[in-house]
Amino acid sequence: MEARVAEQSSKRRVTLTRESILEAALRLCSPEGGGQLTFSRLGKELGADPTAVYRHFRDKDELVLALTDLTVQEGMELSRQALPDGPSDDWRAWLTVTAQSVRASYLARPALAVLAAARTTASPAETHSVEQLITVLHRAGLPVIEAAECYRALLDMTLAMTQYTAAFSILDRSAQEKDEAAWAVKYGMLPEDEFPLLHQSAPRLTELFRDDDGVFALVLTTFLDGVAARIERARKA
Amino acid sequence: MEARVAEQSSKRRVTLTRESILEAALRLCSPEGGGQLTFSRLGKELGADPTAVYRHFRDKDELVLALTDLTVQEGMELSRQALPDGPSDDWRAWLTVTAQSVRASYLARPALAVLAAARTTASPAETHSVEQLITVLHRAGLPVIEAAECYRALLDMTLAMTQYTAAFSILDRSAQEKDEAAWAVKYGMLPEDEFPLLHQSAPRLTELFRDDDGVFALVLTTFLDGVAARIERARKA
DNA sequence: ACCTGAACACCGTTCAAGT
């Protein structure tokens, strides 16, 4: 015989607010929160009926866009904390820290990153950070239009890499293990005569498989080397 | 009174094969196919009960991995057709064509790109293309380990950007329009004194919003500029 | 005004029943 569960859920009416919903939703999107944002989980987290959320957000998309905005805001705050002096003359350091801050902010909620990384909200937090990014690139030496193009490339690359990592991280454990085994086992056992370079670099590649941060740092630094070359060219012209 | 639908579905047993399932699944993943891969749609496409597919694939993940493999294979074939001479001494042209071929192959099936871009199958098609990529970077002047790191960065960036574009493309029409409006309307109306550079470059940014290929070309060429700088440094050392 | 709960059209997956 099992212990009877008391009427713990206390079917009394709960009062929701936009803020309490967003807070609960952010918790659900985190890895500890189970990493899945659904109405039923959200209802449980809030102690309310799942459909009660519809009184505050028209649909799931509206909820997701609101969460995106909070996350972008947090990312820019993180960047400001890391570099309190703001964009100094070292454009490269500032872009690196900013890209990594936005990425970190999203990766703290992988479920949101998957849903929202490709979205544009045109919120104040977003527009201000875009102006700042273009300004830094322009001051570094790029013409305005080229600075804008460069901002777009850098941001999309950062968000895309973030979504990519987040998508993998919320896969079933079994699917993740399947991929890890592919790297560790198959790539480690390739015949040396047919795959000489792969055979030689397999240990490093297997290492990188677990190191998303390392891969992103690699992509970012290579990209910024390219930006530096572009600035050099613009200065000469 | 409506016309009666004849027993068109002919509830006779259908014989499925691994190949016919994969073919039908690829069709469903394409934009014309509705852009969603589900068992019920797959059953309808095959004229069979949705659950019949389980006799040929253990679960959806197995199906997705098989589709991924076909897509990677097709991408490498596309690259070979575009550059029949293989990786000549122009490493940059070859990497550009290869990255764009893999991307094009995935973007022909956005639903698959979203599900599979971050996966590793270690299939023959995959391992051979990896060896080839590392070889090209090594011949261009990078030490083996650095060439492997560079391959990983380039491939992940390409797949991430592909997944990012695919994820947006399979969104509801309403969600896409919401984002487009954010760019076109809000970004176009920002006050010039507060957002001087954004105001100036808004037309170009709105243009880029619709131009995924353009943004990817921009990211890729900047990244490859960075690789060129890296090769230069390696040669001097 | 806002929360509840039944209902609906979907998902992936399991399993007993058919052929």
Place this chain on the structure above:
DNA sequence: ACCTGAACACCGTTCAAGT
């Protein structure tokens, strides 16, 4: 051996009913 179809535990969303 392999396809069918009912069933289950989930999704997002709608709507009438409660308070």
